[in-house]
Amino acid sequence: MIPAAFDYVAPSTLDDAVRALSEAGEDAKVIAGGQSLLPVLRMRLAAPSKLIDLGRVAALRGIREDGDALVIGSMTTHYEVQHDPLVREHAALLAAATDTVADPQVRHRGTFGGSLVHADPAADLPAVALALDAELVVRGMDGSRTIPVSEFFTDFFTTALSPAEILVEVRLPKTTGWRAHYEKFNRVAQAWSIVAAAVTVRVDGGSIAEARVGLTNMGSTPIRATAVEQALVGQPATAESIRAAAAHAAEGTSPPTDSNADAAYRQHLAQVLTSRAVAAAAGV
Incomplete structure (x- = not known):
């Protein structure tokens, strides 16, 4: 065409x-x-x-540290994110999820910022950005502003970005030392996920001290599974406690029904995949 x-x-x-x-x-x-x-x-x-x-705007590329934050330019490719040592050290969840994005050709051309602005709820990285409490710095003729990721995704393929604004960079609070896992379920390799769970946890003395969980394809925007997070914190990192917490994964979600899966199946998948992801991240 x-x-x-x-x-x-x-x-x-x-x-x-x-x-x-x-x-x-x-x-x-x-x-x-x-x-x-x-x-x-x-x-x-x-x-x-x-x-x-935006391919010639060099200022939109690159990854750097800024105090307690990791800053990623919007035009930084998935490949660059995937292989950057700062991302591996300070945002392990992003590295894990980016490893699964499409195929090598797409990862060499596609960009972190482009994926977020496209705002497909089935995409891998919006849920990761949500789980990591990202801040998105955007620029228009009136200057720059910062949008918390919790306010950025507003509907299917829709964001809080105005038509005259450009995403400049994404700021991620460092999760240095946290463990992470991205569990993705799709029908064929390289396809959009039917459901995926993005999990990062901080384990201290055998218990889960902090947890963040994001879900893809469970509504018109990526979902933050706060009920799972609350159920995990303070609990021992055991298979039993993780399964009990993951049972809350579908709470408050409105997943679509389509040719790949119906809503009830997606809600079941959310619980199963969240349990697997948390267990893998916690080393259980």
Whole structure:
């Protein structure tokens, strides 16, 4: 298929990119890695008047430490995230989940920020960002602002980002020394998950001192399984206590029914996968 005609611009600075987006109007689109947007354009599910390519904006790439936070530029590729030693040390859950994203070709082109802004509730990384209490720094003509991840995802493929704003970087509180596991269930390799559980825990003296759990494809946005987290904290890291806590995984969720699974099956999967992920992270 061939996309509808559009104008194209590839700015080299963030200021120029923001200006181009502001001047283009609300039907413009920003392209990062293009792994989600290009298929949409080819199927003509979107027909923007202008495409603003961020590939030349070097300021949007890179991973660095900033005190207690790990800062990842929005145009940093999945491959770069996957292999960065800072991510492995300070955000093990992100590293574990990124290892499972699609295939090597997609990981070399797709970007961390692009995945978050696309806001597919079945995608791997939005649930991880939610579980890690990320903050998203965005930039528009009026300056920069920071959006807590708990307020960023608002609906299917919809975020709190305004049409004239660009995601600049993602700030993740360090979870150095925490253990992590990403448990993903899909029908075939490299497909979207039917359900996945993103888990990171801090184990102290054989008990779970802190826990964070995110779920994919359990609603119109990624889900933070706070009931599971609360049930885990202070409990011994045993198979029995983990299964009891994971039984709360489906609470408050509204998973879809589609050709892959119905809602009840997804709720069952959420409990099973959460139990497996917590057990793996805790070393049980």
